[in-house]
Amino acid sequence: MTPLVQLRQATKRFPNGRGGLHTAIRDVDLDIGAGEFVAVVGPTGCGKSTTLSLISGLQPPSAGTVTVGGDQVQGIPGGVGYMFQSDAMLPWRSVLANVAAGPVWRGLGKDEARRRARDWIARVGLDGFENYYMHQLSGGMRKRVALAQTLVNEPSILLMDEPFSALDVQTRALMQQELLRLWAGSGAAVVFVTHDLEEAIVLADRVVVMTASPARVKATFDVRLTRPREVEDLRTTTGFIEIYREIWSSLSAEVDIARKGQTRAA
Structure with missing residues (x-):
């Protein structure tokens, strides 16, 4: 089957403010199937978010291709939520009104949009x-x-x-569980x-490790933990600890490379 999302040799460069170009990601190959939960981890500033920008169509690739549903991304594809x-x-x-806004902008009648909003x-x-x-809600409620x-x-x-990422530890765990349920x-x-490897493992079917900038796909790890998952209980299981150690052995090397690069730049 053709993957729902496919990146092939995807590269993105930005002006660096000094007359040159900064390469955020380089030659990224990534396949994501329908119904699959993929987490992307890597050092700070390596280009993880840029990958999302290419899939969403908010940014075009400088080289390579990005396809969604078999069609090359040219603008924001239908069916993408960000x-x-x-x-x-x-x-x-x-x-x-905030929740109903999206359906209204997509042409749904106001009454039906509000009905769907109330349901969600x-x-x-x-x-x-x-x-x-919004000012009357806690951080966790705003995320809901x-x-x-x-x-x-x-x-x-x-x-x-x-x-x-901005939530306290307890609220974050609650939202992770809520996301899995929904x-x-x-x-x-x-x-x-x-940035949180524990979060990536408790949520995902696969964890993709990106290299230090410019980001490439260094390794992909299958998370063979049964679903449904209880986020808090899962963290203490042998299976979780084993996969954490395996992924961290790959990720930590890239974190060290990024840290040394930042030290030299400083």
């Missing part, structure tokens, strides 16, 4: 908070709104760029960028 590290919500709108607000555990505003805002459009591809059975492919 959850950023920072909230992408309008503070002057209520929870209900309830699914993420915020029933009764429809008329609240962001999940509803993204999933209400029923994306076939869900791109997530460190969505839980994703299960959806058939959506997830590409999840994170």
